[in-house]
Amino acid sequence: MTATAPDLSNSLDGQLRRRASRVIPGGMWGHMRAAAVPAGYPQFFAGGDGARVRDVDGREYIDFMCSWGPIILGHRHPEVEAAARAQLDAGDCLDGPTEHAVRLAERMVETIPHASWVLFQKNGSDAMTSCATLARAATGRRKIVLAEGAYHGAVPWCSPSAVGVTAEDRAHLIHYTYNDIESLDAAVTEAGEDLAAVIVSAFKHDLGIRQELPVSDFARAARAHCDRVGAALVLDDVRAGFRLNLGGSWEQVGVRPDLAAYSKAIANGYPLSAVTGSERFRPAAEKAFFTGSFWYSGAPMAAAVTVLDILHRENAPARLERAGRRFGSGLTESAARHGFEVRLSGPPAIPLMQFADDPDARLGETLCQQALARGVYLHPKHNMFLSLAHTDEVIDTALQAIDEAFATLARSRPVRP
Numbered sequence: 001m002t003a004t005a006p007d008l009s010n011s012l013d014g015q016l017r018r019r020a021s022r023v024i025p026g027g028m029w030g031h032m033r034a035a036a037v038p039a040g041y042p043q044f045f046a047g048g049d050g051a052r053v054r055d056v057d058g059r060e061y062i063d064f065m066c067s068w069g070p071i072i073l074g075h076r077h078p079e080v081e082a083a084a085r086a087q088l089d090a091g092d093c094l095d096g097p098t099e100h101a102v103r104l105a106e107r108m109v110e111t112i113p114h115a116s117w118v119l120f121q122k123n124g125s126d127a128m129t130s131c132a133t134l135a136r137a138a139t140g141r142r143k144i145v146l147a148e149g150a151y152h153g154a155v156p157w158c159s160p161s162a163v164g165v166t167a168e169d170r171a172h173l174i175h176y177t178y179n180d181i182e183s184l185d186a187a188v189t190e191a192g193e194d195l196a197a198v199i200v201s202a203f204k205h206d207l208g209i210r211q212e213l214p215v216s217d218f219a220r221a222a223r224a225h226c227d228r229v230g231a232a233l234v235l236d237d238v239r240a241g242f243r244l245n246l247g248g249s250w251e252q253v254g255v256r257p258d259l260a261a262y263s264k265a266i267a268n269g270y271p272l273s274a275v276t277g278s279e280r281f282r283p284a285a286e287k288a289f290f291t292g293s294f295w296y297s298g299a300p301m302a303a304a305v306t307v308l309d310i311l312h313r314e315n316a317p318a319r320l321e322r323a324g325r326r327f328g329s330g331l332t333e334s335a336a337r338h339g340f341e342v343r344l345s346g347p348p349a350i351p352l353m354q355f356a357d358d359p360d361a362r363l364g365e366t367l368c369q370q371a372l373a374r375g376v377y378l379h380p381k382h383n384m385f386l387s388l389a390h391t392d393e394v395i396d397t398a399l400q401a402i403d404e405a406f407a408t409l410a411r412s413r414p415v416r417p
């Protein structure tokens with residue numbers, strides 16, 4: 001099979017990479033390195049509109065990453081832009097928060113059944129770290145039980161990397177296997193009287209492996225353990241929050257957390273995260289110290305109020321699920337037409353596509369490169385994201401291009417002896 005990575009060395013992207021490699025360690029930080037996009041993918045972008053993004057060389061793609069999650073309404077949604085712009089024009093970073101902070105907290109408390117208060121921050125890592133701190137502050141205990149392989153942020157206590165992390169940073173963490181009640185029981189038993197929190201992800205969305213939705217018996221077992229010993233059930237809804245259910249992603253399994261972390265989609269791309277909590281955790285939230293220089297910024301909160309209004313008005317989770325199903329079944333059918341088997345996993349609105357029998361994701365990467373060449377931005381290992389801008393027409397246009405990508409892949413497939 002021939003690799004299809006275009007030569008970008010003379011492009012503006014190529015030039016920026018060369019310059020970046022001199023002044024940015026490794027040429028790039030973060031998830032574009034860790035969850036590496038295939039060779040030939042652009043690293044630098046110039047803009048986005050609706051379901052499309054444009055790289056610095058002017059090539060446009062139908063975007064199935066949605067900025068790795070934040071874009072839920074489409075890039076530069078006009079109502080959200082207008083709300084953010086009005087606050088930017090009046091001043092974004094002031095001596096304290098704007099009235100949007102109160103309006104947004106009220107709106108979130110109305111929308112999320114377990115929430116009776118909200119704290120605002122910037123990133124998902126901030127929100128998850130605050131949840132751990134609040135659980136410990138409220139219970140006076142230390143142990144945190146969390147799923148093996150689950151991503152909760154890029155800070156020492158939970159980073160997937162061990163570089164620069166000490167054993168002390170990770171002291172008091174005990175792991176279980178997602179959806180495995182026995183392993184959860186064992187972790188909780190090991191924590192004993194010292195259990196402060198059980199952390200759960202909205203669904204199992206570890207990089208490069210089949211995604212799993214939460215099983216309701218498992219969710220109930222997690223809730224029961226926390227109730228029995230007075231620990232906090234913490235839902236990490238950073239990735240899935242508002243895409244699956246406006247009330248929280250575990251509404252589907254009928255289990256409510258005590259604390260939840262939101263970020264990606266809440267402001268359609270503006271930097272904001274939030275911790276929501278139940279009444280029992282209010283005193284701890286009043287006592288603990290959380291802040292950041294930019295945590296009062298008004299424009300992201302103005303954007304988020306408008307995002308929530310639109311998500312309610314458009315019945316967003318149902319529409320996103322429908323769009324995801326159309327995309328997923330189109331992918332599966334297209335693959336089959338060209339002699340491949342692909343497996344979709346995770347919720348339809350946040351799907352992961354993998355080829356059967358593709359352990360090193362080589363087929364997946366080549367398909368993505370072929371799709372990119374035809375104007376569709378996919379990811380072979382990380383879950384993708386649908387937005388409300390992914391209309392039937394946009395999805396069908398993308399599927400047509402992806403079908404051509406599968407056809408090319410089939411022609412270059414090595415014949416097995």
Ligand SMILES: Cc1ncc(COP(=O)(O)O)c(C=O)c1O
Nearest residue numbers: 123124125151152153236238239
């Ligand atoms: C489930 C989950 N938790 C936490 C985080 C960390 O969020 P952030 O990158 O905004 O710090 C992420 C980011 O991808 C995530 O997907």
